[in-house]
Amino acid sequence: MSEAQFQNRKAAKIEGGFDALVIGATADAFAAAALMARAGLHVVLIETGERAQDKKEIAPGYYAIPGDPIAFALDQAVVDGLDLYRCGLSFAARRLETFVRFGDGATLTTTGDPELIEEAVAALCEADAGAFSAFLAQERKTARALTDWFSGGAAPAAPGREMLAASIDDVLSGRFADRRLTDYLRAEASLGAPARASEPYSYLSLLRRLSGEIAGLQGGVAAIAGGGRGLANALRRAAQTAGVSIRQTDRVKSVIVEWDKVAGVSFDDGGQLRAPIIVSALGARETFIDFVGRARLDIEFARILDFASPPIGSCRAHLALSGPLGDPLVGADLSRRFLLALAAQPLESGFLAARRGEVRPGVAELVFPSSLDAALAPHGCLTATILLHPVPYFSPDDEPRRAQIEQLARDALRAIAPEMSAGVVAVDIEAPVRAAPTTYEAIERRRLITDASGLEGYYFCGPEALIGAGVSLSAGRRAAERALRYFRTGGAS
Structure with missing residues (x-):
């Protein structure tokens, strides 16, 4: 160990007195943290990764809001329990056509x-x-x-x-x-x-x-004001209002396990945060294999984590359009949601092609965020956000693949609005999101991952606990409920 490393470890702090730690920066992480804090627990949320910007400039004067601009489901128990409307949650449009x-x-x-x-x-x-x-x-x-x-x-x-x-x-x-x-x-x-x-x-x-x-x-559709970032900001305010302490760091090294109970997290500088309850919103492998290790996990549970990820995913593209759309049917009301619905055979071919690593047309979901927030585009111009599915899962650094996805987005926009006269000024491609497992498989996997690790006080609301596409906040609520039951029955003492 170098002298500098030795001095860092000497300076590292071991902090205790907390009831629960939450690791992650997802909507479910903030929901779980806020719900536990509202129930009276002293909670620290370890926010991993850089905090996302509320909007991104994709061309001069054109802005895109990262994440999903619309929602199909929000867990009403979380909305009510955290009073999210008072914390800033609002809808730019309800009951979208x-x-x-x-x-x-x-x-x-x-x-x-x-x-x-x-x-x-x-x-x-x-x-x-x-x-x-x-x-x-x-x-x-x-x-x-x-x-x-x-x-x-x-x-x-x-x-x-x-x-x-x-x-x-x-x-x-x-x-x-x-x-x-x-x-x-x-x-x-x-x-x-x-x-x-x-x-x-x-x-x-x-x-x-x-x-x-x-x-x-x-069964309805709504546009959240500010999109995914609008929801995230409301959840952050709810957590802060409930008394959650938020610390931003990517330096979590491991979860501390004493006997068969979690006791806190350690950082790469030797520091520790001690708490008898930990909720992770990170991926299952990072949560259990990287932070805990196979040796401390139930053997059958560790095997559950060795599942192959789907080779396909979804990708969202943001387009800057230079002027009115021009298509009379689509342009009659841009505040709607638009869906490209192919026949059975072309859609089947799109799925098979994506599994082979090829890019072909599939389902496309389109909204025009600038129709809901005029500040996102210059006067008389538009921004469009289109979700493409399925596409082969790819690295964000794969430029040839990104070019293919960009062309797919242009083609899908043209398919929905064939008489479009507006030009495409710029296209920004978000990182792809892997497809969720089939609903039944996801439910069974969630049950096993959330209940069978063999570690007391360790709870999970990461991607593998989610069912289907889109945010719902249910995984965070369920993790918080399990943690609170454990705390109230004396398991954390």
Whole structure:
């Protein structure tokens, strides 16, 4: 050990007196920390990584807000428990309409309220309007019954399990005379999904999509003011209001384990924070293998962590547009959500190509953030944010792949708005996000990872605890609830 290292270790502090530590900077990390603090625990949140900017300039005068600009589900128990509306959470638009562009060029505009969809469907295919409305109502009822399961609660009753193993194509086959209605539901279910619509358990993706509640509406869509950063800022304020201490550092070296209980974290300079409860919002391998080590984990639990990540993912692109859009159908109301819904065969080909490492068209979800916040673009100009799925998972430094994704984003925008006259000034590509496992697999994996590590006081709300795409805050709430039960029953003493 060098003299400098020796002096650093001499200066390293060991701090105690804390009830719980939370590691990570995700929405679920802040939710877990704030909920525990509101319950009376002394909580320190170790914020890893650099704090993201609220917006990024992608061209002179054009700004993009990182992360997802819209939401399908926010755990109402977290929203109410943390009083997030008083902490700054607000919606730029509630009950967003969805404009669907089909592969053949036809369009469908759904209302913001799923209960009022019959009239919209009648404009596309009057013969199917009643059947589609009745089907969607039944699926929303089924999804509502599964909401607690999706958020980490008990599994549904046995009689429904076989149905849940079905594929989307099995459930939708022959149900409507107009196949484009099937294409629409397939596209909604496929966003962020790892499996093709023809594969088992893919039906659960549709139910997961319909189960979410946002701004008081089940199955709806809303735009959060400030996008993902707006939600993150509200959660940060909620945590600070509850008394959470926030420390920003990437120097966590390991989790301290004494006997079979966690006792704190150590840093690479020899410092320690001591607490009997730790909640990690980092990845499962980093949480358990890197911070704890296989030797201290249950053997079967360690094997669970050796799963292969899906080779596909989603990628979000931000585009700067020089002037009015020009497409009359799309441009009539830019404050809507836009969805590209391909037919079954092209979408299937897109999934297969992504698994082979090739880039082909798939589902695309488009919004125009500048229509909700005029400060994001120069006067008379636009910004567009488009989510592309599936794409091959790639390194953010892979320039040839980024060029392919940029072209895919341009093509998807043109497919949704074929009469677009605005020019594309710049395109900014976010790092890809891996597809979540199939919903059923994710639920089973979450149950094992969150309950079976064999370490008392160690809780998890990282990516592997999430179900489906998009933020919901349920993983953070469930981790906080387990930690509080442990604390109140004397396990932390």
